Amino acid sequence: MLKIIILIVGVGLIGFILWWFFGKHETTAVQANVEADQQTVAVEVKGGYSPEVVVLKQGVPATLNFTRKDASGCLDRVVFPDWGINQALPQNEAQAIQIDTSEAGEYQWACGMDMFHGKVIVKP
Amino acid sequence: MTTTKRFWFALILSLPMLANMVLMPFGWTLPGGAWLQFVLTTLVMLISARPFWQSAWASFTKHHANMDTLVAIGTMTAYLYSIYALLTQQAVFFESAAFVVVFVLLGQVFEERMRHNASTAIEKLVDLQAKEAEVWRDEQFVALPLADVVIGDLIRVKPGQKIAVDGVITEGTSTVDESMVTGESMPVTKKIGDAVIGSTINKAGTFTFKAEKVGADTVLAQIVDLVKKAQNSHAPIQKLTDQVSNIFVPVVLIIAILTFLVWYLLIGAPLAQALIFAVAVVVIACPCALGLATPTALMVGTGRSAKMGILIKNGEVLEAANDVQTVVFDKTGTITVGQPVVTDIIGDQKTVLTLAAALEQSSEHPLAQAVLAKAKREKIAVPAAHGFQAIVGQGVSGQVKGQQIFVGSERLLVQQKLTMATNLQAQLQQLQDEAKTVVIVANQQEVLGLIAIQDAPKPTSQAALAELKAQGLKTVMLTGDNQRVAAAIAKEVGIDQVIANVLPQDKADQVQQLQETGRVAFVGDGINDAPALTVADVGIAMGSGTDIAIESGGIVLMRNDLRDVGKALTLSKKTFNRIKLNLFWAFIYNVLGIPVAAGLFYAIGLTLSPELAGLAMAFSSLSVVTSSMLLNKTKITAKSTGSL
Numbered sequence: 088m089l090k091i092i093i094l095i096v097g098v099g100l101i102g103f104i105l106w107w108f109f110g111k112h113e114t115t116a117v118q119a120n121v122e123a124d125q126q127t128v129a130v131e132v133k134g135g136y137s138p139e140v141v142v143l144k145q146g147v148p149a150t151l152n153f154t155r156k157d158a159s160g161c162l163d164r165v166v167f168p169d170w171g172i173n174q175a176l177p178q179n180e181a182q183a184i185q186i187d188t189s190e191a192g193e194y195q196w197a198c199g200m201d202m203f204h205g206k207v208i209v210k211p
Numbered sequence: 212m213t214t215t216k217r218f219w220f221a222l223i224l225s226l227p228m229l230a231n232m233v234l235m236p237f238g239w240t241l242p243g244g245a246w247l248q249f250v251l252t253t254l255v256m257l258i259s260a261r262p263f264w265q266s267a268w269a270s271f272t273k274h275h276a277n278m279d280t281l282v283a284i285g286t287m288t289a290y291l292y293s294i295y296a297l298l299t300q301q302a303v304f305f306e307s308a309a310f311v312v313v314f315v316l317l318g319q320v321f322e323e324r325m326r327h328n329a330s331t332a333i334e335k336l337v338d339l340q341a342k343e344a345e346v347w348r349d350e351q352f353v354a355l356p357l358a359d360v361v362i363g364d365l366i367r368v369k370p371g372q373k374i375a376v377d378g379v380i381t382e383g384t385s386t387v388d389e390s391m392v393t394g395e396s397m398p399v400t401k402k403i404g405d406a407v408i409g410s411t412i413n414k415a416g417t418f419t420f421k422a423e424k425v426g427a428d429t430v431l432a433q434i435v436d437l438v439k440k441a442q443n444s445h446a447p448i449q450k451l452t453d454q455v456s457n458i459f460v461p462v463v464l465i466i467a468i469l470t471f472l473v474w475y476l477l478i479g480a481p482l483a484q485a486l487i488f489a490v491a492v493v494v495i496a497c498p499c500a501l502g503l504a505t506p507t508a509l510m511v512g513t514g515r516s517a518k519m520g521i522l523i524k525n526g527e528v529l530e531a532a533n534d535v536q537t538v539v540f541d542k543t544g545t546i547t548v549g550q551p552v553v554t555d556i557i558g559d560q561k562t563v564l565t566l567a568a569a570l571e572q573s574s575e576h577p578l579a580q581a582v583l584a585k586a587k588r589e590k591i592a593v594p595a596a597h598g599f600q601a602i603v604g605q606g607v608s609g610q611v612k613g614q615q616i617f618v619g620s621e622r623l624l625v626q627q628k629l630t631m632a633t634n635l636q637a638q639l640q641q642l643q644d645e646a647k648t649v650v651i652v653a654n655q656q657e658v659l660g661l662i663a664i665q666d667a668p669k670p671t672s673q674a675a676l677a678e679l680k681a682q683g684l685k686t687v688m689l690t691g692d693n694q695r696v697a698a699a700i701a702k703e704v705g706i707d708q709v710i711a712n713v714l715p716q717d718k719a720d721q722v723q724q725l726q727e728t729g730r731v732a733f734v735g736d737g738i739n740d741a742p743a744l745t746v747a748d749v750g751i752a753m754g755s756g757t758d759i760a761i762e763s764g765g766i767v768l769m770r771n772d773l774r775d776v777g778k779a780l781t782l783s784k785k786t787f788n789r790i791k792l793n794l795f796w797a798f799i800y801n802v803l804g805i806p807v808a809a810g811l812f813y814a815i816g817l818t819l820s821p822e823l824a825g826l827a828m829a830f831s832s833l834s835v836v837t838s839s840m841l842l843n844k845t846k847i848t849a850k851s852t853g854s855l
Contacts, residue, residue: 166506
């Protein structure tokens with residue numbers, strides 16, 4: 088009887104993992120506030136990035152403020168390959184990263200080990 | 212609390228348990244037994260391991276999983292089961308949880324340090340910049356911080372000082388050490404009108420220069436920008452790991468659950484045994500090694516090449532350079548110097564050159580420039596010419612020291628009814644066969660001597676091509692010149708194939724045709740080379756080239772030394788091979804480690820305890836980073852050393 092319960096729990100766990108990690112889950116895109124010709128978005132770094140998708144307006148200078156709240160070394164850098172940015176993120180310190188919004192498009196960012204991802208969408 | 216502090220805390224609290232494990236066979240046990248172990252491990256879990264599960268939980272809520280997830284679940288499982296075992300008077304394995312934390316943290320401490328080292332090359336470049344400059348303001352030189360220097364400022368540089376920004380010398384001469392930017396080790400002589408590069412070091416004299424580029428426009432700033440982009444770019448081979456790492460952790464968790472179910476339910480192992488196998492699976496899996504394999508090697512490889520004056524723009528170029536089979540060269544300015552120079556003087560050297568220079572000194576013709584440059588190098592005092600006259604299609608004539616002199620092409624012979632000695636005739640023929648342009652110097656009766664002029668190959672071209680051939684590459688030369696001139700140059704430097712009479716706009720088409728037989732690298736420097744540089748699998752631009760060529764190329768050779776083509780290709784190959792090796796090890800760690808940890812080889816006595824699995828995990832990422840760092844130590848030498 089115990090074994091059957093364990094089997095059900097085990098299989099249930101596998102099912103849960105599949106659904107939780109591989110199922111479709113909404114990620115919310117955050118639109119930047121444009122103020123006095125400057126747009127800013129705060130990105131919290133804690134077990135990933137929130138928000139994971141940032142929408143910026145083309146041609147308006149933009150700053151993303153990354154604050155790492157996570158003690159894990161996994162997220163201690165943020166890398167934007169398109170712009171050659173590789174910024175160290177000291178814990179609990181906001182790091183401002185200037186984003187080049189001159190060209191519309193999608194730009195990925197990732198952690199130093201390329202395990203966590205986020206992206207900037209520059210819209211005309 | 213820093214990773215290092217967390218490591219030391221966990222290590223010190225784990226030591227009594229380690230002593231217990233080692234000394235148990237000798238009859239010594241830890242006073243307090245399992246209860247002391249419980250207290251120590253609880254402290255380790257609460258203080259050293261807490262960031263793991265905080266991060267794991269934060270990721271979990273975002274539907275992500277990472278290495279911390281694995282460490283947190285692995286150690287938690289071992290810890291919680293041990294509490295249960297403690298309460299039910301069974302064997303505990305607290306030490307497994309504590310040791311895994313120690314090992315994983317140890318790996319992270321090292322890895323953090325190594326990753327930091329790998330990324331500092333670029334900061335060293337930035338540090339090269341001068342901090343201040345002596346700028347002419349209000350009728351005197353004042354020391355100003357670099358940021359206050361603007362275009363047009365006059366800046367004075369004393370011996371031993373760094374040149375602040377890019378500009379042109381307006382006063383004084385000196386020698387300048389430009390090795391930090393161009394990789395060229397010999398100091399370069401600079402005089403009025405010469406360009407100087409910011410952050411290079413003034414060696415000998417004091418001079419003043421006018422600032423032309425400041426801030427982000429300077430050569431150094433642009434190099435730094437280029438290298439930064441290269442170091443953080445992606446190589447196409449990485450796509451594989453990107454896909455694997457997305458599903459890696461959840462898949463490992465599923466394998467661990469299956470391991471437990473199989474051992475406990477199917478085989479009927481004791482609960483503790485089955486749990487240990489599952490925990491080992493979770494702990495040995497190392498997604499970090501996979502994630503680090505490519506970026507660390509790219510960072511070290513591109514950083515090292517930058518130090519050698521070879522800028523590789525991104526990972527894609529690096530991967531393409533790996534299997535290049537044909538190297539195509541533009542002729543003028545790439546293989547050759549790019550401007551005609553005097554190669555031979557037949558007859559009385561000094562007389563011939565003096566007379567020719569006297570007549571050519573007012574001419575703007577490129578051939579005349581070559582003659583004058585030669586006369587200047589030979590320190591010849593050029594006399595004045597009178598009654599200067601151009602004879603259309605033939606050359607020039609005039610009076611030098613009371614003598615009527617002709618300088619020009621072969622046609623002068625017939626028109627002016629000149630005689631020429633037979634040995635001169637033979638030499639004329641031979642020089643022409645070598646594809647050189649021959650200028651005749653004569654008085655009213657006979658030919659006094661010959662001057663041969665050619666756009667000669669650079670001194671290093673031959674060695675560079677020999678090096679490429681030694682690497683097993685096919686070399687091709689593309690040129691707009693006629694077949695005869697092209698073939699003569701090709702023979703001199705040792706090129707396999709010549710494609711002559713190519714119109715500038717057709718260069719790219721020729722490259723495309725060559726691409727049908729394999730990957731092609733194109734080496735060029737001019738505006739007309741830009742399309743070919745873009746079309747080729749690897750575009751290699753000479754640093755002295757036009758901005759558009761540098762923009763189009765995937766690799767830029769700052770030293771303008773053709774021998775760097777071989778070095779660039781070798782470095783790319785070595786870096787790419789290192790990426791493959793890293794990926795191989797990272798995969799092997801996981802592909803072999805997981806089945807062993809799952810107890811698949813239990814029958815032949817091969818198992819992994821969670822502690823050992825933790826150690827293996829810590830060292831897998833460490834070994835990948837170390838392997839990348841070793842790229843700094845591999846030998847990159849040209850097999851043949853040319854004369855320069």
